Amino acid sequence: MSELPVPYVTGHFTPVTDEITASELTVHGTLPPELNGRYFRNGHNPKPGITPSHWFRGEGMIHGVRLRDGRAEWYRNRWVRTPFLDGVPFTGTELEVSAAATNIIFHGGRYLALQEANLPWEVGPELDTIGVHDFGGRLTSAMTAHPKEDPVTGELHFFGYSPFPPYLTYYVADASGEIVRTEAVEGAGPSLMHDFAITDRHVVFLNPPVVFDHAEHSGIPYRWHDDVPFRIGVLPRTGPGEVTWFEVEQAAILHVTNAYADRHGRVVLEGPRFDRASWESSWKWWIGAPGYGTSPAAGSTFHRWILDPATGKAVEEPLDDLVTEFPSINDARTGLVNRYSYAIAFPGAGLPGYSTVKFDTVTGQQQLLRHGPDRMPGEAVFVPAAGATGEDDGYLLTVVSDLRADASQLLVLDAADIRRDPVAVVELPRRVPAGIHGDWIPDVEEN
Structure with a gap:
C-alpha cells in the first residue's frame, strides 16, 4: 500500500470516514411528485488508513437519498460489509470476497451491489448488508x-x-x-x-x-x-x-x-x-x-x-x-x-x-x-416524467461534489434542456465523494 497522496483518494475523491443518517433534507425548488423512490450511488471509499494500489480496489460505499411526496426524507451512506471490507484479500478464486464498489441495481426484488471480479452482494432498502447472492447457485462465475x-x-x-x-x-x-x-x-x-x-x-x-x-x-x-x-x-x-x-x-x-x-x-x-x-x-x-x-x-x-x-x-x-x-x-x-x-x-x-x-x-x-469551479457532477441517471411521451421527457439525477463548500447536492435537471436552472436541488448533509455508478429505484418496482 502506498503512503503517498494519489488522485483517487484526494480532492473530489477524498473518502469519507464514517456512516451517517440524516432526515428531512433541505430542498430548493420543487421535487416532481413522480419522484417517489430511492436514488442509490455506489463508489470506492477506502477505509481510514488504507490507500489501495488502484482506484478500482477501494472498499464499496453506497450513498442513498429517499424521495417521497415532494420531500427528501433521508440521506444515508453505508459500506457494503463484505469480507473484503474486513481485510480478506481477493485472490481471484473466492468470488464472494468483493469490494462491491462499482454499481448497484434492482432486479427480481433484490438490490445488488456489483463489482465485476466477484459475485453480487445483496443490500436492503436502507443499505444494510444482507449477503452474497449467487442466484440460487446458478451463477458460478463473477458477474459484470x-x-x-x-x-x-x-x-x-x-x-x-x-x-x-x-x-x-x-x-x-x-x-x-x-x-x-x-x-x-x-x-x-x-x-x-x-x-x-x-x-x-x-x-x-x-x-x-x-x-x-x-x-x-x-x-x-x-x-x-x-x-x-x-x-x-x-x-x-x-x-x-x-x-x-x-x-x-x-x-x-x-x-x-x-x-x-x-x-x-x-x-x-x-x-x-x-x-x-x-x-x-x-x-x-x-x-x-x-x-x-x-x-x-x-x-x-x-x-x-x-x-x-x-x-x-x-x-x-x-x-x-x-x-x-x-x-x-x-x-x-x-x-x-x-x-x-x-x-x-x-x-x-x-x-x-x-x-x-x-x-x-x-x-x-x-x-x-x-457546473462551475471545483464542482464535479456524477453519472446522470434518467427518470421519466409522469405520462412521458418523448425520449427526453423526464429528469436527470446527479450528485455534484463541491470542494469549495465541502458539500454535495443532488440535482434534479430537466432532461429536455439540461442548461435550464435545476428543477430541484437537494442539499446533502456532507460532501459525497465522486463515485462510479448508481440507479433510481421507483417505489413501484419495489412492490
Whole structure:
C-alpha cells in the first residue's frame, strides 16, 4: 500500500470516514411528485488508513437519498460489509470476497451491489448488508457490474469474464431473478471486459487489447498490448449460436452508451472510445503513477461502430470531440434506437472544468451544463416524467461534489434542456465523494 497522496483518494475523491443518517433534507425548488423512490450511488471509499494500489480496489460505499411526496426524507451512506471490507484479500478464486464498489441495481426484488471480479452482494432498502447472492447457485462465475435489463421483457442480461478459459460466460435471468440461460461465448480472449451491450436481437461483447498480464503490478493485472486487435462480438439472442467477431481499429471501451439494430439489420454500437494514449494516461490516474493528469478520463471521446453480421464488415466514426465518460440514456431505450444520451464531460477539448453533457445523435448538437469551479457532477441517471411521451421527457439525477463548500447536492435537471436552472436541488448533509455508478429505484418496482 502506498503512503503517498494519489488522485483517487484526494480532492473530489477524498473518502469519507464514517456512516451517517440524516432526515428531512433541505430542498430548493420543487421535487416532481413522480419522484417517489430511492436514488442509490455506489463508489470506492477506502477505509481510514488504507490507500489501495488502484482506484478500482477501494472498499464499496453506497450513498442513498429517499424521495417521497415532494420531500427528501433521508440521506444515508453505508459500506457494503463484505469480507473484503474486513481485510480478506481477493485472490481471484473466492468470488464472494468483493469490494462491491462499482454499481448497484434492482432486479427480481433484490438490490445488488456489483463489482465485476466477484459475485453480487445483496443490500436492503436502507443499505444494510444482507449477503452474497449467487442466484440460487446458478451463477458460478463473477458477474459484470453492467448488466442490461431488457425494457420489454424485463430479462436481465449479464456476463462473467476471467483470465482463464472459458474467458467469457453469458447469462440471462428472467424478470423474477431466475437464471434461465448460461452459455460460454466462443472466440473470446483474456481481455478486460468491463461492459457490453444488447439490442432487441443481439448481444454485443467487447474484446479490447487490454489483456491479462502478470507483468502489471498495479493491483489490476491487465495491460494494453499493441499486438492484440480490438474485436467486437455479436451473438444472436435467440439461443445458442455462432458469434460473429469484427476486428476494428485498435481502441478500448470501458462503458457502452447503447446499441441497437438499424433498419438494415446492422448493429450500431456507441460509447466513449479510448485510443492507446488516452487509455494509458487514464490508467496513470487510476494507479497514481507519475505524470497522471487532472481527471480519471483523459481523451476518451464519443464514437460509433456499425457492424454488419450479413457481410462481416465494420465501419466506425467519431461523433464528438469532448472528453466524456460515464454515459447514460433513458433506460426504456436500452437495446433500441435512441436519439439522446448523457455523460460527464471532463476537463479537456477546451473545457476548463467538469460539465454534464447531452448529445443529440440526429442533429449532432450538444447541450452543456457547466457546473462551475471545483464542482464535479456524477453519472446522470434518467427518470421519466409522469405520462412521458418523448425520449427526453423526464429528469436527470446527479450528485455534484463541491470542494469549495465541502458539500454535495443532488440535482434534479430537466432532461429536455439540461442548461435550464435545476428543477430541484437537494442539499446533502456532507460532501459525497465522486463515485462510479448508481440507479433510481421507483417505489413501484419495489412492490
